Amino acid sequence: MQHNETKQNPGRPAVDFNPYAPGYDQNPYPALEKLRAEAQLQYWPAGRSWLLSRYDEAIAVLRDKRFTPDRSEWEFAAVMGATAVIPELTELNKHGLFSLANQDHARVRKLVSPALTPRAIERLKPDIQAIVNEVLDACAAKGTIDVTLDFAEKIPARVIGSMLKMPKGREELFQRFTDAVVKCFLPGLVNPAEMEGLRADIREGLELVKATIEDRRNAPLENDILTTLIQTEEQGDRLNKEELLALVAALIVGGFETTVHLIAYTVYNVLQRPEVLAQVRAEPELLRNTIEEVLRYDNFGKMGVARYALEDVELSGVTIKKGQMVLVMLGSALRDEKAFDKAEVFDVRRNTNASIAFGHGAHYCIGANLARLEVQLAVDSFLRRFPEMKLLGQPSFGQHPVIRKMESLRVQLSPASA
Template sequence: MSPDSTQSHPPTVSFSPDAPGFAANPFPVLEELRKAAPLSYWKEGRAWLVTRYEEALAMLRDSKRFSTNRAHWEFASVSGIAAIIPELAELNNAGLFALSGADHARLRKLVSPALTPRAIERLRPEVQAIVDEILDEVSGQDTVNVVSDIADRIPPRVIGSMLKIPKGRETLFNRFTEAAVKSFLPGLLRPEDVPALRADVQEGIALVRETIEERRRNPLPDDILTTLIQTEEQGDRLSTAELLSLVSSLIVGGFETTIHLIGFTTYNLLKRPELLAQVLVEPDLIKGVIEEVLRFDNFGKMGLARYALEDVEVGGVTIKKGQMILLMLNSALRDEAAFSQADVFDARRNTNSSIAFGYGVHFCLGANLARLELQVVMNRILERFPTMSLVKEPSFGPHPVIRKMESLEVQLRSR
C-alpha cells in the first residue's frame, strides 16, 4: 500500500542518487532535504527518506517496530541475490542481517567475544605485515591509484589471514570474497558473468566449510575462528551454517567499508595540508581523522534500510506496516541540530554521538576491525610516504548504495 492511499497529502520528494555529481558531493542535496522535507516519501525508490539525526537515531534504537529483515517489506520478492546465487542467499538467512528479536540476540551474544577491541587488537601484527607487503610492491612507483593499487587488495588478505585460510588456497578465497561482494549488487552484473561468479561462491563456501571442520579438530590459540567455534552460552554454540553465514557477512560488510574508508581518509587528509602536517607529528590523531571522515564525508549514497513492523507515526506522518525506511546517515551525520559546526571537518571533535556504524542491537560488530585496519593502513602510508600529494580529484563510478570512489591518483613522493 502506498502512502497516497493512507494520507491525503503525503510529503513526497524528487530524489536522484544517480544524478551526475551526487556521488562526489551529495551534501547540498541532503541539506536541502533536511530543511525542506526531513521525513518524506521517495516514490521511485518506494521508501521513506529519514534525513535528520533525531529521527534516524530513534529508529535505530527501536528494533521492536523497525526490522532490518527485507522479508518484511511490502514489495519483497524472490529476486536479487536469491535468484543469482541461491547458495549465498541461503547462508544469509542464518546471518545477523536477516535475524531479529531473540534469534538475533542469541547469535550476537555468541559472536561478540570474537570481535571485542581486545580480540581484534591481537590482529594488528598480521594486518601490519599485509599492509607493509602491499606498500613494498607499490613503493617503486611514482604515482598510484590508492583504491585499486592499495585499498582493494587489503580486505581479502586480512580476512583470509583472520580465518587462517590454508596456504595455497588464498587465491581461491580471494575469488570467493570478490564474488560474494559482487553478488550483492545484481544490477551491476552482466548475465554472462553469473556462471563463473556462482562457481567461485560454491568453491569458496566449500573451502570455508573445510576450514571450519579442520579448526574443530585442531583449534588454534588466539584465533578468531576457533573462538567462534568454541564460544558457548548456556550450552548453546554456533552451528556450521551460522559460522558460514558469519564469514559471508564479514566479507561483505568489511570489504566495502575498509576499501572506501582508505580512499576517503587519504583524500580528506591530502586536501588539508595543515591537518596532514599535524598527523605527521601526532600519529594518534589519525584515529580522530578516521572518525571525522565517517561523519563528515560518509561514503554512503543510500541509507540503512529498515522495514516497519506496524503502522508508526513519526514526525507527523504515518509510515505503514511493510514500508521501507532509508535512514540517510550521510545526512544525519551533517545535521546542525546534532553536531556543532557540522559542515566543518574537525579531527578533534567528540564523536561519541556518531551513528556511522549504526546503534544499539544492530551496531556493526565489524567496527573494531574496520578501525584497526584503517589506523594501521594510514599510519604505515604516512610513515613511508610523508610527502605524498594528490595528482587530481577522485573519480566515482556506478554503485546502488555507496559513493564508489574508483580512482584516487596520488604521487607518493614530492618531486
C-alpha cells in the same frame, strides 16, 4: 516492474531524489541538505522507500524494535532482488544477524562478541601491519600510485583471509563473492544474463568458507577467531552450523568493500587538507579521531541503512505501513547541524561520540573494532612511509548501487626529481 506508488505514499508529496545523478558521488551534500530542509521523512517512489534524513529521527528508528533490518519483511521482498533465484543466498540470509528475531539476534551477538572485542582484534595487529608493509613495499617501487587500486584494495581481503587463516591467494574470490552478494540484495540491479555467474561466485565463496570451517574444526588453533566461533557451536551454546556459516560470510562481505573505501576516503580527506596532514603528522594519536571525522563528514555510503516496519508506525507526522522500507540516510544525519556544531566543517578534534557511522543500538556493526584498527594501521603507515607525497588531482568515481565508489585516486609518493 510497475506498482501503484501513490498507495505507498499516503498524504505526502513524493520527493525528487536521485543518488545516481551526475555529480552526486563527488558531492552528495547539497542534495542531502535539501532533504533535511524540506521534511524529516519523505517518500521516494523510485526506491520504494521512505527517506529519513535527520539525526534525531535516525537514532529513534535505529533504536526502535518495531523496525527490523531483515529484508524478508519488506513488502516487495518477493518481487525485488535476486535472492529468490539463488537458493544458497536465501538460505544464508535466513541465518544472518539481520534476519534473526530479536531474541536470537541478541543470543548470537553475545556468542560472537568475545571474538571481536578490541582485545581480540588487537592480537591481529602484527599480521595486519605485516600485510600493510608488504603492500607499501609494492607501492614504493612504483613512485606514482592509485591509492584505491594499489593500496586500499590490497589490504582488507588479505586481512580477512589472515584473520580466518584461509588459504592464501583467494582475495580475488573474496571480491567476486562480495560483489555478487551486494548485487543480489539490491532491487532491480541484476541483469538476468548475469544471474548464473553471480550464483557461481556465491557458491564458490560459500564452499571456501565451509571448507575452512571444517579444516579448523579438525585442527583448532589457539587465540584464533574461527576456532573460538566453532568451539562455541560445538559446546552447544546455541550457535548452529548455519549461523556460523552466515557469520563468517558476513565478515568477508562486510569487512571487505567498506574498509577499502574508508582507507581511500581517509587518505583523500587528509591529503587534500595540508593543515590536517600537518596536525596528524605532529600528533599521530589524532589519526583515530580523524578516521571518525571522515566517517561523519564524508561518509562513503550513497544512501543509508534500510529498516523495515514490523507494524504500522507513526513517525514525524506520517504513518509508515507494515512492510514498508525506511532508508536511514547516514550521510545526511551525520551532517545535521542540530546534532553537530558547524557540521559542514572538517574538524579532527571534534568529539565524535555521537556518530552513528557504524550504526546504533542492537545492530551496531560487530566488525567496527576490526575496521578501525585496519584503517588506522594502513593510513598511519602510509603517511609515515611517504612524507613528501602529494595528490595528483581529484578522485574519480565509478558506478555502485550503494557506495560512493572512489574508483581512482592518483598520488605521487615522492618528488619528481627523486
